[in-house]
Amino acid sequence: MGAVKGEGALDGGWGWMIVLASFMAQFLSLGSPQSVGVLYPEWLSAFQEGKGMTAWVGSMVSGVALITSPVCSACVDNFGARPVTVFSGVMVAGGLMLSAFAPSVSFLIFSYGIVVGMGCGLVYAATLTITCQYFDKRRGLALGIVTTGTSVGGFTYATLQNELIELFGLEGCLLIVGALALNLMACAGPMRPMNLPGYYLKQRAALQRTEEPEPLYTKPTAIIIDSGSDLKTTPGSANNIAAIKLLITKESTELQESEGERNGRILSCSIVARAIKKCMRPYRRYMCETIELLQDRVFMAFCIAIFLFSLGAFPPVLFMEDVAQSEGLIDGIALIPLVSIVAMTTGIGKLVLGVLADMRWVNSLYLYALTLTGTGLTLLLIPVSKSYLALQVLSAMVGFFSGNWSLTSYITTKIVGMERLSHAHGILMCFGGFGITLGPPVVGWFFDWTQSYDLAFYISGTCVLVSGLFLFLATLTCWNRTMEEGDSPPEEDINTSQQKHTLDCDKVASVA
Numbered sequence: 001m002g003a004v005k006g007e008g009a010l011d012g013g014w015g016w017m018i019v020l021a022s023f024m025a026q027f028l029s030l031g032s033p034q035s036v037g038v039l040y041p042e043w044l045s046a047f048q049e050g051k052g053m054t055a056w057v058g059s060m061v062s063g064v065a066l067i068t069s070p071v072c073s074a075c076v077d078n079f080g081a082r083p084v085t086v087f088s089g090v091m092v093a094g095g096l097m098l099s100a101f102a103p104s105v106s107f108l109i110f111s112y113g114i115v116v117g118m119g120c121g122l123v124y125a126a127t128l129t130i131t132c133q134y135f136d137k138r139r140g141l142a143l144g145i146v147t148t149g150t151s152v153g154g155f156t157y158a159t160l161q162n163e164l165i166e167l168f169g170l171e172g173c174l175l176i177v178g179a180l181a182l183n184l185m186a187c188a189g190p191m192r193p194m195n196l197p198g199y200y201l202k203q204r205a206a207l208q209r210t211e212e213p214e215p216l217y218t219k220p221t222a223i224i225i226d227s228g229s230d231l232k233t234t235p236g237s238a239n240n241i242a243a244i245k246l247l248i249t250k251e252s253t254e255l256q257e258s259e260g261e262r263n264g265r266i267l268s269c270s271i272v273a274r275a276i277k278k279c280m281r282p283y284r285r286y287m288c289e290t291i292e293l294l295q296d297r298v299f300m301a302f303c304i305a306i307f308l309f310s311l312g313a314f315p316p317v318l319f320m321e322d323v324a325q326s327e328g329l330i331d332g333i334a335l336i337p338l339v340s341i342v343a344m345t346t347g348i349g350k351l352v353l354g355v356l357a358d359m360r361w362v363n364s365l366y367l368y369a370l371t372l373t374g375t376g377l378t379l380l381l382i383p384v385s386k387s388y389l390a391l392q393v394l395s396a397m398v399g400f401f402s403g404n405w406s407l408t409s410y411i412t413t414k415i416v417g418m419e420r421l422s423h424a425h426g427i428l429m430c431f432g433g434f435g436i437t438l439g440p441p442v443v444g445w446f447f448d449w450t451q452s453y454d455l456a457f458y459i460s461g462t463c464v465l466v467s468g469l470f471l472f473l474a475t476l477t478c479w480n481r482t483m484e485e486g487d488s489p490p491e492e493d494i495n496t497s498q499q500k501h502t503l504d505c506d507k508v509a510s511v512a
Helices: 014-034 036-047 051-067 069-079 081-099 105-134 139-181 198-210 241-245 250-294 297-313 315-326 338-357 364-384 388-416 421-450 454-474 478-487 491-509
Strands: none
Touching (some): 014 081, 014 139, 036 051, 036 105, 051 421, 069 081, 069 105, 081 105, 105 388, 139 338, 139 388, 250 297, 297 454, 315 338, 315 364, 315 388, 315 421, 315 454, 338 364, 364 388, 364 454
16 A cells, blocks of 8 residues: 655655546445435435434435544544545445335334444545645635535435436336445545555554564573472573572472462453553543644534524525425425535535635635634524525525535644544534434424424524524634633743733634
8 A cells, every 4th residue: 555755746646646536436425314304304204204204314424424524533533545445435335325225214223324423424524635735825716615515416316306206216226326436446546645554553563573583592591390300401401500509499389380370360450451452542532632723712612603504594495495395385296306406515615615615815724714604694484485596596506505514624724633523523523413404303303393494494593593693793702812811820930921922813813
């Protein structure tokens, strides 16, 4: 498994092959989950369950993909993007094909929601991590192109799954889509790592230790003594004449053996305790780093904003078609579903926002907060729209603002640095995963309770609007000045406090 080295590999060359492979990987893996709104009405009619229960399938597939991001990021760090992508292809394809034979919604939650969701999480972590490794100055553009694969996949799969359901039924559709997902293994081929992953470094170190020559000096072997018999020595002990003079009787030998057994047991317990301590060391280090990241005010505000945004913005992707049918605005599914419109404009938004993030005069954190505010206002307008054309326009606006997902890795890198990107991105996606998991079931339960989507969309829009305002206010540099004035440090620590204040301001200002 070769590795690319040197700074010359950044921002070009093989990096564009990485972008192409990552784009196709997200297209094949996340295309069906992004267009799950097309499958949702079919599952409602097939299993005759409530909308809140059936919504768990769509929410779990995206929620699990994000909740398991810390584990997925750890897998990428230890094994590399290529093996992880190959394994994810097996999981995504297997989960989709298994869903074709689901006897109930509960089984569908496991096969489509958990199995496919974990596979998508592995692909997402692998593609974003390796793309960030290969790009620096053009990282925003590269991430925008890669994450556009999800949007293009959602647009394509929405129409494709609609046609496959008409031709082959729901079971045939899932089998064909699962077969297409096997091409993820081919996408893993070009993903050459910049540096060898942790697992391979450990294997190399272990191999080097086994190949080291034996030491020149070895401890003399013990002398075996048996009472009533001649003295016997093991090979290599002929020169140990001094040891022969210190021979002891059988009784003292047995006493020493019992003491040796006790010492051996104590030594064994010490070795086991040391091994357990060594095994737990990485987990303690991981927890310490997690606590350190969560104590960062900017990063914690970003995590909360991601949670509220995911809680409110994901349900429209799942329920938009059902909203149109419930309001009597359209019979059946249109030739270009609303889900496809959301996916198409999301791709456009990812590219535009990715290009804007690379501009020096644009503060990417404030740009992200602006997209959250726009999404919240748009969601509040959905309940008052009374035509299918209005729903199409609002779907396009929600999709464009949802393109801010391409900024998450970019902003995370600016906040915590490249070294802690995988760890911080995993925590961030975990917050988003909980929001996505809870959002659609809550909206479905509100519909089952009120027989209307109005109240649910008002709550969703409010959550997203609050997330945008909270992120904007929490990252203002004036908070640093307030904290500095309230602390009133002693005279000898003034320079240190001013230096810390400057670093905090630079951190917020550098997120651009």
